[in-house]
Amino acid sequence: MRLLIAAVGRAKAGPERDLFDHYRGRIRPPFSLDLKEVEEKRSLSTSEMKQREAELLTCAVPTGAIVVAMDERGKQLSSIDFAGKLGGWRDGGEGDVAFMIGGADGLDASVRDTARMTLSLGAATWPHMLVRGLLAEQIYRAQCILGGHPYHRE
Numbered sequence: 001m002r003l004l005i006a007a008v009g010r011a012k013a014g015p016e017r018d019l020f021d022h023y024r025g026r027i028r029p030p031f032s033l034d035l036k037e038v039e040e041k042r043s044l045s046t047s048e049m050k051q052r053e054a055e056l057l058t059c060a061v062p063t064g065a066i067v068v069a070m071d072e073r074g075k076q077l078s079s080i081d082f083a084g085k086l087g088g089w090r091d092g093g094e095g096d097v098a099f100m101i102g103g104a105d106g107l108d109a110s111v112r113d114t115a116r117m118t119l120s121l122g123a124a125t126w127p128h129m130l131v132r133g134l135l136a137e138q139i140y141r142a143q144c145i146l147g148g149h150p151y152h153r154e
Contacts, residue, residue, distance in 0.1 A: 001030055001031055001032075001086075001089065001090045001094060001095065001096070001097065002032050002034070002062070002095060002096045002097075003027075003031055003032065003033045003034070003086075003096075003097050003098075003099070003139060004033075004034050004035075004036060004060070004061065004062070004065070004096065004097070004098040004099065005033070005034070005035045005036070005098075005099045005101060005132055005135060005136070006036045006038065006057045006060040006061055006098050006099070006100050006101070007035065007036070007037055007038070007057075007100075007101040007128065007131075007132055008037075008038055008039065008053045008056070008057065008101065008102055008103035008128065009037060009039060009103055009128060009129065010037050010039055011037065011129050011132065016127070016129040016130050016132065016133055017129075019130075019132075019133030019134075019136070019137070020035065020132040020133040020136050022133075022136075023133065023136035023137045023139070023140045024136050026140050027136075027139060027140055027143060028143065030090060031086075031090075031139065031143055033136060033139060035132065036060040038053065038056035038057055038059075038060055039056075040052045040053060040056060046105050049103070049105065050102070050103075050105055050106070050107070050108040051108050051110070053102060053103050053107075053108065054107065054108035054110050054111045057100045057102075057107075057111060058111070060098075061096075061098040061100070062095075062096045062098065064095070064096065065095075065096035065097060065098040066089060066094055066096065066097045066098070066116045066117075067098050067100060067111075067114065067115040067116055067117075068097060068098065068099045068100065068115060068116065068117045068118070068119050069100050069107055069111050069112045069115035069117070069118045069119070070099055070100060070101045070102070070107070070118075070119055070120075070121070070131060070135065071102075071106065071107055071112055071118050071119070071120060072106075072120050072121075072122075072123065072124070072125055073112075073118065073120065074112075074117070074118035074119045074120035075117065075118060075119055075120060076119075076120045076121075076122060076123075077119065079138060079141050079142065079145065080145060082119075082138055082141075082142050083141070083142035083143075083145035083146050085117075086139070086142045086146070087142070087146045090146075099119075099135055100115070101128050101131050101132065101135075102128065103128060104128065121134055121135070121138075
């Protein structure tokens with residue numbers, strides 16, 4: 001299953017990018033993880049920027065992909081439940097899952113409204129550059145849970 005993180009902004013070299021790269025490098029078939037970064041350079045109002053970012057994110061997603069909006073108001077899943085969700089999609093024959101991460105002002109409502117699922121990494125607001133690494137770690141952990149690997153301990 002092809003997993004994609006579509007994110008607003010370009011991650012520069014540093015600990016946040018290193019964290020993402022570390023966990024992406026540990027993910028093995030049947031999963032793969034890619035990152036597509038989008039960016040709007042024009043100076044727009046907050047609402048216009050969020051709408052434009054939504055357009056850019058949507059264009060980055062493969063046709064037919066399950067879209068998961070990352071938002072602090074979303075559903076909080078345990079690592080085991082997240083693994084179960086990914087495993088269910090995989091076993092159901094889904095080919096692509098795209099996780100969308102908004103910019104500094106979050107995701108436009110249009111993304112949340114059209115997503116199959118809105119997912120939260122907790123009640124706290126996380127820097128959007130750090131969310132990439134946290135999400136990659138949870139994807140790796142889900143792979144380990146599904147494969148019976150001891151990385152995840154209860």
